[in-house]
Amino acid sequence: MKLALLGYGKMGKTIEEIAVNRGHEIVLKLEEDIDTFELDKMEIDVAIDFSVPKAAFKNITTCFKNNIPVVCGTTGWLDDYEKAVDICKKEDSAFIYASNFSVGVNLFFELNRKLAKMMNGMSDYEVEIEEIHHTQKQDAPSGTAISLAQQIITENDKKNNWQLDHAEEDEIPVKAKRIENVPGTHTVSYISKIDTIEIMHTAKSREGFALGAVISAEWIKDKKGVFTMKDVLSDQIK
Numbered sequence: 001m002k003l004a005l006l007g008y009g010k011m012g013k014t015i016e017e018i019a020v021n022r023g024h025e026i027v028l029k030l031e032e033d034i035d036t037f038e039l040d041k042m043e044i045d046v047a048i049d050f051s052v053p054k055a056a057f058k059n060i061t062t063c064f065k066n067n068i069p070v071v072c073g074t075t076g077w078l079d080d081y082e083k084a085v086d087i088c089k090k091e092d093s094a095f096i097y098a099s100n101f102s103v104g105v106n107l108f109f110e111l112n113r114k115l116a117k118m119m120n121g122m123s124d125y126e127v128e129i130e131e132i133h134h135t136q137k138q139d140a141p142s143g144t145a146i147s148l149a150q151q152i153i154t155e156n157d158k159k160n161n162w163q164l165d166h167a168e169e170d171e172i173p174v175k176a177k178r179i180e181n182v183p184g185t186h187t188v189s190y191i192s193k194i195d196t197i198e199i200m201h202t203a204k205s206r207e208g209f210a211l212g213a214v215i216s217a218e219w220i221k222d223k224k225g226v227f228t229m230k231d232v233l234s235d236q237i238k
């Protein structure tokens with residue numbers, strides 16, 4: 001498969017290594033605005049965007065307009081997600097966005113949903129989320145932490161929103177810490193006066209994110225529509 005990498009930083013380089021090992025060819029490595037490239041003259045099966053928040057929307061919608069399916073892992077641009085979905089549908093293209101492509105985190109998401117369901121109504125416990133990432137990360141909180149918060153809000157009758165640091169009673173507080181070289185650690189805690197219940201996912205490297213993105217690119221090639229990691233992993237995660 002011929003892949004375009006939109007963003008060739010830490011993730012782009014890890015994706016390249018895994019994709020080449022799985023027999024794919026990288027035909028484009030983009031580190032700047034997509035306008036400067038003539039996508040319609042290139043043969044690209046799938047574009048994988050791990051760029052920067054300010055570039056993602058333009059990158060991916062340009063691909064849709066050139067009939068190129070997109071796997072997007074860039075976080076921090078989601079105010080424009082619905083607009084991107086509309087353009088994808090209008091152009092009859094294909095799109096997967098995931099705040100986290102690692103299979104382990106997607107299992108963790110399922111655990112988070114189940115725990116949230118159990119804890120709904122346990123009024124002695126207050127929920128909070130903590131994420132820790134490397135110091136170069138541009139957005140806070142992480143996209144993964146936002147996904148975790150949204151999953152809890154769906155199950156919890158008392159929480160309607162999340163807030164970085166200081167939350168109101170109907171909000172989930174999300175703490176974002178930045179520590180050199182941390183690939184990504186997420187913890188959901190339910191805290192009472194007498195104990196704490198915690199679930200945690202710790203990424204040991206970027207390999208899991210990158211492998212999930214390449215598997216998603218293999219899955220979406222030749223499909224049309226808007227998908228999630230739940231669709232990609234539907235055979236594995238029941």
Ligand SMILES: NC(=O)c1ccc[n+]([C@@H]2O[C@H](COP(=O)([O-])OP(=O)(O)OC[C@H]3O[C@@H](n4cnc5c(N)ncnc54)[C@H](O)[C@@H]3O)[C@@H](O)[C@H]2O)c1
Pocket residue numbers: 006007008009010011012030031032033034050051052053055059072073074075076098099100101102136209
């Ligand atoms: N969904 C996931 O599983 C997952 C996992 C890891 C990282 N991420 C996200 O992926 C993104 C990239 O992460 P990273 O660690 O590789 O960051 P990075 O800073 O190492 O790389 C980003 C790259 O994008 C390039 N870039 C800048 N402007 C661009 C433009 N207009 N078009 C294309 N490329 C441009 C930069 O030159 C840089 O090389 C971040 O938003 C991060 O949060 C998501």
Ligand SMILES: O=C(O)C1=N[C@H](C(=O)O)CCC1
Pocket residue numbers: 075099100133137138141142143144145183184
């Ligand atoms: O390194 C990053 O940046 C990461 N971003 C994603 C997020 O914001 O959740 C996934 C984890 C790593």
